[in-house]
Amino acid sequence: MRRYSVFAIAREAMRYHEGWERAWPAPTPKPRYDVIVVGAGGHGLATAYYLGKNFGITNVAVIEKGWLGGGNTGRNTTIIRSNYLQDPSSAIYEKARSLYEGLSRDLNYNVMFSPRGLLMLAQTEHEVRGYKRTVNANDLQGIETRWIGPQEVKDLVPMINLHGPRYPVLGALLQERGGTARHDAVAWGYARGCAAMGMHILQNCEVTAIRSENGQVSEVETTRGTIGCKKLAIVVAGHSSVMAEKAGFRLPVESMALQALVSEPIKPMIDVVVMANTVHGYLSQSDKGELVIGGGTDGFVNYSQRGSWQHVEETIRALIETFPPISRLRMLRQWGGIVDMTGDRSPILSKTPVGNIFINCGWGTGGFKAIPGSGWAMAELVANGEPGPLAADFGLERFREGRFIDESVAAGVAH
Amino acid sequence: MLRLTCPHCGVTAEETELTPGGEAHLRRAGPDATDAEFESYLFARKNPKGVVFERWRHAHGCGKWFIAARHSVSWQVFGTYPAQTTEPPADLIETIRAAIPTWEGWQ
Secondary structure, three states, X not given: OOOOOHHHHHHHHOXXXXXXXXXXXXXXXXXXXXXXXXXXXXXXXXXXXXXXXXXXXXXXXXXXXXXXXXXXXXXXXXXXXXXXXXXXXXXXXHHHHHHHHOHHHHHOOOOOOEOOOEEEEEOOHHHHHHHHHHHHHHHHHOOOOEEEOHHHHHHHOOOOOOOOOOOOOOEEEEEOOOEEOOHHHHHHHHHHHHHHOOOEEEOOOOEEEEEEEOOEEXXXXXXXXXXXXXXXXXXXXXXXXXXXXXXXXXXXXXXXXXXXXXXXXXXXOOOOEEEEOOOOEEXXXXXXXXXXXXXXXXXXXXXXXXXXXXXXXXXXXXXXXXXXXXXXXXXXXXXXEEEEEEOOOOOEEEEOOOEOEEEEEOOHHHOHHHHHHHHHHHHHHHHHXXXXXXXXXXXXXXXXXXXXXXXXXXXXXXX | OOEEEOOOOOXXXXXXXXXXXXXXXXXXXXXXXXXXXXXXXXXXXXXXXXXXXXXXXXXXXXXXEEEEEEEOOOOOEEEEEEOOOOOOOHXXXXXXHHHOOOOOXXX
């Protein structure tokens, strides 16, 4: 793989940009791999990347039924933060956030990480207390967050209306090192990194069956033929239950639609990420100038990757009181992704009832921010067969044992 | 927008008038149940990409619970019936089988 650099740009500029190579090849499947990762989204590709980088396992295939990064990796609102309440969550999300800081250099691919600062608005007394508690918890966890008053919120977000009649802004939790990144570039950068280590990325290759012998996984049947493997990592977000059923077990997961929308592009008006959890909307401005807006999930099982109109209406209605200027904007497009929700709104990184099948799912509405940390912890789990410190608390057995990592209560909403 | 007909009051309601209540026909394990059975009852979900049986409450209407049989990809609704039953009605099962011959059944 030829490295990207300023010299490469200069060299290509001299020869009409004819020398750029493909970022990753489109190989023919081998009959057998050491590890197969199902799902070439951010989490799957990061898993493969850190398997190679941290453990030297490079006989790996990442197989994907559609196109690379075409699921939730390409459908989220690109927010990165680690201001969680519970210790296991903070640890893995902070690992991810800190990896994001050096990711462009590590991958030699610009993921456009923008630590622009992230505000979580407190609009009720309950939220004020909740976020102050989170700030204190983050202090103990070594995560930089702080509580700011309404005036500082106004200084950071001039267009905000502090004195909404229904939901006044009482302050905010600020994580200055939170922000956004270019979501597609994260998938593309990891894919290029995997390909450079000799891994195979097989797109348009759907898993139709998973076979095991004596309780150990042996091969997967795909639309591009049967492929053998020693270990199988299932990292497919919304379709986790579908894959688990093929492997012969059930998950404590329900798949629901989460949607987002963007406005027409406008001049810069907001240079931080704002989340308003009471009214349930979040807002940031992309580099193209669009306002990127996210809302809540549907409450029922849905695999259709479509939005629901009433959620668009609810989200916009909620945000207009706090951000009056957006009432004049036209919305450009909206879309939906299928997220895998667990009961405690925390992910699952776990061994499964079938030997050498590992699962990484349940990131629900907040998976993008976790991609590097999730891949790091999953690679450790797959390589060693046992979870490392980051994944240890996220096993499937936590449901049976009643050890929930209850971020649904901590956040009060999907997050 | 999803629209379902409440089998109690007959109103065809949009999803904003209804509250979803999760997977239907979960069977609570009895006092002799193993830990695994109880875990399965509490947490494990079928979450099918296909025909779902789910509980709904006509919350902003008659207030009654009912069960809807629906396709989780196409959103086709096969039928609704009152929640006071332990299994789907036979004619509804026939309707679904006619629509999807490869359907594996509700259990």
